[in-house]
Amino acid sequence: MRTILHCDCNSFYASVECMLNPALKSVPMAVGGDIENRHGIILAKNELAKNFNVKTAEAIWQAKAKCPDLIVVPPHHDIYLMYSKKVNQIYERYTDRIEKFGIDESWLDVTGSERLFGNGQQIADKIREDVKNELGITVSVGVSFNKIFAKLGSDYKKPDATTVIDHENFKSIVFPLPISDLLYVGRNTTKALAGVGIKTIGDIANSNKEALKLLLGKSGEMLYDFANGNSSDYVTYANKKQLPKSIGNGMTFRRDISDIEDLKKGILALCDCIASRMQNKSLKVSGISVSIKDTHFKTVSKQKSLDFPTSSAQKIYQEALSIVPFLWDFEKPLRSLTVTGYDISEELAQSQITLFEEEDILLKKQENLDYAINKVRHNFGKSSVLYASILNNDLGIII
Template sequence: MERTILHCDCNGFFASVECMLRPELKNVPMAVCGDPESRHGIILAKNEQAKAYGIRTAETVWQAKRKCPRLVLAAPRFREYRRISQQINEIYRRYTDLVEPFSIDESWLDVTGSRVLFGDGRQIADRLRETVRREIGITISVGVSFNKIFAKLGSDYKKPDATTVISPENYQRIVWPLPVDALMFCGEKAAQTLAGLGIHTIGDLAACSPELLSSRLGKAGAQLYEFANGRDSSPVADGRSRQEIKSVGNSVTFRRDLSGPEDIRKAVQALADSVASRLRRQKLKCWVVQVGIKDPSFRYITRQKTLAAPTHLARLLAAAGEELMAACWNASAPIRMLSLSGTGLVPEDAPGEQLCFFGGDVLRGSEKEERLETAMDRIRGRFGSGAVKFGGLLKEDLGLDGLHRE
C-alpha cells in the first residue's frame, strides 16, 4: 500500500510566535535575532513584512537594518517556542500516532492509517493548517507525498500557509526542476562536487550514473541518487518514544575571545557546572569528557578523555576539561567558542566507582561534593539560574550567565 507522509513546517516560527504573543508586531516588519553584543547578532526568523524587504534568515542584524532601517527586533524566547511547538505536535497527534519532530518547528506525520477516518493526504493537510491557524494563531505549510524526502520538499515548495502534493504521477514535473541543494542531505560541498559534474538540478541527479555519484561522493552519492528518483522507505518514528541520550553538553560563544589561562579556567568551570547539573537532573553520570574549541577563524578541534570513574560532579568534569585544554591548546591563543560534553553515559546508580585502598576519605569527599552541588541545583530551581555561582565567576565579562537557562 502506498504511504501518505506529511511534512508540516511552521512558517517563520519564532517570528510568528512573537507576533501572536505581541499583536502590535503583526503589521510591522520584525525579526527575531540573537544579541549583537554577544556576537549572536543574526536573524533567526522574520515575518512576511520583513521578508518583503529581502531580509533573510542567518544574515547579520546590521545587514538586515540596512535593508529595512525601521525593522523591529525581538529577543528569542525559547521556552515559549518549545511550549507552542508541543501544542502543535499534540494537534498533529489527533490525526496519527506517528508524529516525528524534525526540529522545533517541523514534523513528519505518517497518516496512511488515518485516511479512512479523515480523508486523503491533501484533506488532512488542509484540516491541520486550519486547526493550527485557529487554535494556535500561526500558519503552517504542509508537503504531502509518498515518502519523507519528497514530503519535506513539498512543505518548502510553497509558503506561507500552503499545501503541496507531490505524487508518483507529478514528482518529475515538480521536483526535478528544483536546484540539487534543495534535496535533503545535499549540503554545500556535495552541491559543489555535483556542479563540477554538470549536475545542477534534482532531475540532473536522477539521470546521472549512480556508479559515478558513488565514486565522487561515496555512500552519500548513492543515497542522493535514490532520493532524487523518489525511493525512500525510511519510516516516520513516534517522536514520543524515549530516545537514548548519547551525550550531555553545553557550549558558549563568548562576548569577547578568551585570552589566557584565567579566561579558560573560568569558561571550563562554568561549562562543567552546567553540564554536571544537567547530568544530575537526568540521573546520569559520564565516563568520558570532551571539549570542543573554535578559534576566531572558525577552525574547530575536539579532544576527549576517559575518566577513572563515571561522575556528575562539576569539579571532576572541570579538572578533566582543564587537563584537555592544557594538552591541546596554547593558552595565549584566542578562543571564540568552547564546548564541554559528557559522553559514555550510565545511570547515576550504575557500578563503577573506584574504591580507595587507603581509606574512605575520597568517597566521603565525593559524597559531600554531591550534596553541595545538589543543594545548588535546588536553589537555582527555586530562585533562578543566577541565584548561586562560583566566586570566580562573579565579575566575569565573557557571557557565561545563561549557561544554566533551559
C-alpha cells in the same frame, strides 16, 4: 503506498512573537539573537520584513540597512518550545506516527489515518486550519509518498499552503529544483556535483548510480534513490513505548549433554522462542548473549553485538551458536542453557533496506520467512511448524 506529510511552521519564532504581542504584526519585525552585539543575527522574520528582503541568518546590522524600521526582538526559547509542543499535539489528533525534525518541523505518516480523516491533502488542509485557528501559526505542508519529497513539498509553497507531490507530478515539480534543496545535501556535495555538471535534482535522477557512488561513496547512491523517489525512510512514533531491556529463554536439559548436536537443538529451540516473542511485539534485538551451566553448577556467559537489529530466529541462532566455542570446550557435560536478546528496538514498518547491501536482502528474506512461520503458528497452533532437527528429541525440548 504510504502517505507522508511534512509540516513546517512558517517563520515560527516570529509568528509566536507576533501572537504574544499583536502590535508586531503590522510592522516589519524579526527575532534576533544577541541584539546588543554587532554580530547578532536574524533568527526569523515576519512577512512584512521579508518584503524588505530581510534574510534568516544575516547580521542584524545588514538587515537594518535594508529595512531601517525593522523591529528586532530577542528570542524566547522556552515559549517557542511550549508552542512547538502544542503544535505537535494537534498533529497527534491525526496520527501517532510523528517524527520531529527540529522545533518547528515534523513528519507525519498518515497512511493509517486516511479512512478516518480523508486523503493526504485533506488531512494536510485540516491540520493547517487547526493550527491557524487554535494557535495563530501558519503551516506549510508537503504531502508525498516518502519523507524526502514531503519535505520538498513543504518548502515549495509558503506560507500556509499544501503541496502534493505524487507519482504523477514528481518529475515536473521536483526535477527542476536545485540539488541543494534536497535534504542532507550540503555545500560540499553541491560543489562536487556541480563539478560534473549536475545542478538539479532531475540531473541526479537521470545520472548513473554507479558514477554517483564513485564520486560520493554511499551517499551518492542514497541521493540517486532520493531523487528518483525511492527512499523508504520510516517515520518514527511520537511517544515511543517502553521497551524491555532484554528478552531471554532458558532450559535445563532432561539429561546432561556433551555433544554439539544436542546443544544446537537447545539453542535453536530457545532462539526460535525468543524470535517469535519479539515478532509478536514488533521488536528486534541488536545483541545476543548465551550462558551455560555445567553439571557442577558453574555458569559462564558471553555476549555479542550484532551488525544490525533482527528478529530472525535463524540469524539469532547463528549468532548464538558462534558464541559457543568461547564458552564451552566440550569436555564437561552441560546441564542448562540460556539465550538472551538485548539492546531491543522497535521493528520499523519500512526498514532502510534500500541502503543495505545484498547480504542484508538475504537476511530480510529470512526474516520474512520467519514472520510467515510465526503467523502460521499463531493461526494454527505452535506445533503446526516445527524444526525437523528438534523433532523427537530426548532432551526435554518441547516446542
